[in-house]
Amino acid sequence: DLITAAAEFCAIDNRPFSLIQGNGFQHLANAMYGAGRALSAFTPIESLLPDRTTISRETDKIFFEDRAKLINLIQSVKQYCITINFLTEPYTKIGYGGLSIHYFDDKFGLNVFILCCKAYKLPNQQANNVRLFTENILRSFSLELDKNTSIVCDNENKMRAAFRHGAVRVGCSAHF
Numbered sequence: 748d749l750i751t752a753a754a755e756f757c758a759i760d761n762r763p764f765s766l767i768q769g770n771g772f773q774h775l776a777n778a779m780y781g782a783g784r785a786l787s788a789f790t791p792i793e794s795l796l797p798d799r800t801t802i803s804r805e806t807d808k809i810f811f812e813d814r815a816k817l818i819n820l821i822q823s824v825k826q827y828c829i830t831i832n833f834l835t836e837p838y839t840k841i842g843y844g845g846l847s848i849h850y851f852d853d854k855f856g857l858n859v860f861i862l863c864c865k866a867y868k869l870p871n872q873q874a875n876n877v878r879l880f881t882e883n884i885l886r887s888f889s890l891e892l893d894k895n896t897s898i899v900c901d902n903e904n905k906m907r908a909a910f911r912h913g914a915v916r917v918g919c920s921a922h923f
């Protein structure tokens with residue numbers, strides 16, 4: 748439907764929801780609509796396009812549906828690798844943490860999914876908090892660190908300490 752297509756357009760092309768209401772986009776959409784209409788009377792595209800709030804809600808819906816599909820998919824994965832990285836955005840000075848999962852299967856080969864990239868809100872990046880951040884994200888996907896889990900991270904002392912036990916830590920070769 749049109750709302751889903753608009754939400755996916757914004758997400759796929761990394762565009763703001765307000766783009767749908769812009770004059771240039773509406774001009775393009777009118778041209779496409781006019782070119783494709785059948786025998787019905789012309790209706791301005793502005794009256795058909797959803798509001799950006801509606802698109803935003805649809806994006807949330809798509810996110811939760813796709814997240815549930817991902818959780819279901821990775822439940823069958825027995826061995827996987829987690830990558831973790833932290834960064835600070837230079838302008839805002841906001842710190843972020845990100846996790847991704849990597850695994851192989853017979854159907855698609857290497858599969859990679861970003862599990863999370865969000866603001867890091869714990870008081871500091873000491874080993875216990877890095878571990879807590881990681882475990883909380885994994886738990887939200889019904890995953891855990893164990894002997895069948897490899898974790899790739901940089902070679903800082905906090906990372907070595909955070910993942911010394913309960914998983915196989917592999918130092919990132921780019922950080923040696």
